[in-house]
Amino acid sequence: MVRANVIRDGSLVWQEVPDPIPGEHELLVKVGATGVNAADVMQLQGGYPAPPGSPKDIPGLELAGVIVLRGPAVTRFHVGARVMALVGGGAHAELATVDEWSAMEVPDNCSLTAAGGFPEGFITAWDALVSRGGLSAGERVLITGASGGVGTAAVQLAATLGARVVASTRHPEHASELAGLGAAEVLEATEAVGRGPFDLILELVGGSHVADALSALDTEGRVAVIGIGAGRTTELDLLTLMGKRARVFGSTLRARTVWEKAGATAAVRKHVLPLLRNGKLRVPIAATFPLERAADGYDHLVKGGKFGKVVLVRGEGPN
Ligand SMILES: NC(=O)c1ccc[n+]([C@@H]2O[C@H](COP(=O)([O-])OP(=O)(O)OC[C@H]3O[C@@H](n4cnc5c(N)ncnc54)[C@H](OP(=O)(O)O)[C@@H]3O)[C@@H](O)[C@H]2O)c1
DSSP states (O other), rough: OEEEEEETTTEEEHHHHHHHOOTEEEEEEEEEEEEOOOOHHHHHHTTSSOOTOOSSSSOOOOOEEEEEOOOTTOOOOTTTTTEEEEEESSOOOOOOEEGGGGGOOOOOOOOOHHHHTTTHHHHHHHIIIIIIOOOTOOEEESSTTSSSHHHHHHHHHHHTOOOEEEEESSSSGHHHHHHHHHSSEEETTTTTGGGOEEEEEEEOOTTTHHHHHTEEEEEEEEEEOOTTOOOOOOOOOOHHHTTOOEEEOOOOOTSSOHHHHHHHHHHHHHHHOOOOOOOOSSOOOOEEEGGGGGHHHHHHHHHOOOSSSSEEEEEOOOO
């Protein structure tokens, strides 16, 4: 038996559960660190059931740890290797299974704590900015909700790609840290609408911010809707949408199939991992909590005002 954070009647209970058994192409990973995400909180509150094939009552979408067992058909990695990955759930536990093609090696210069907060933010940001948003060098990009896990990843990635990065946050005290990650300008959340035009807007806040984004967009601009913390509905001016020949698109990662997640991971392994390895990217950590005190980590995320990721860490072993 291992221990895990299990959802029981809307609360997290640290309790023993049966060992997860790796499938043919899965790795069994001893979790060293695992990020906390808004989706975990929504799952705990009962509004976001686990995707098919994932543990129904153990949240956790990303992890870093050490491989302790390989499924019979696994061809990648070896027992003892440090890996990190995006999973459909089950990461807020001592042991979790990971599809071998969704696993990435943790660079030697990266702690497990940082690696545990890497996959969700960086895969989401790369997928939205580059794979779907088509960001290219020289373009002006606005990243809203820039102080969070996805935002701090997106600012760094966009700057590394040679885009002109504008970050918006409702925390002016984060301005110098965002500039340090590569933002050329840092605006307060309410200012951004008047500071266009932007070629691409990574909309991590949602609600009426999406309508504002459309009005701040350049001709042929794109709005990537990735977060809805400020609401899931808004009114869009369709004449503006047409006149700008604009594109508003959305995406989620959690519900994707194993193969789709592996595809998104492959792009990050190829284009982003080398930048983590050579120190050009980092994972800002807002706070860490012991794995068995996950509820405190969830509370910290909900409280807001943080810069970067909230990560749960295992009390023993190297981090
Ligand atoms: N579609 C996907 O695949 C996907 C993947 C990952 C995340 N997401 C979503 O994307 C969003 C960002 O994720 P994250 O991991 O970066 O979350 P996070 O670390 O909690 O950061 C969210 C950021 O947005 C800010 N924010 C929230 N509501 C706001 C509002 N009404 N006005 C201005 N700023 C606001 C927060 O500020 P405060 O700190 O002041 O609250 C925080 O800085 C979340 O909604 C998450 O659920 C989607």
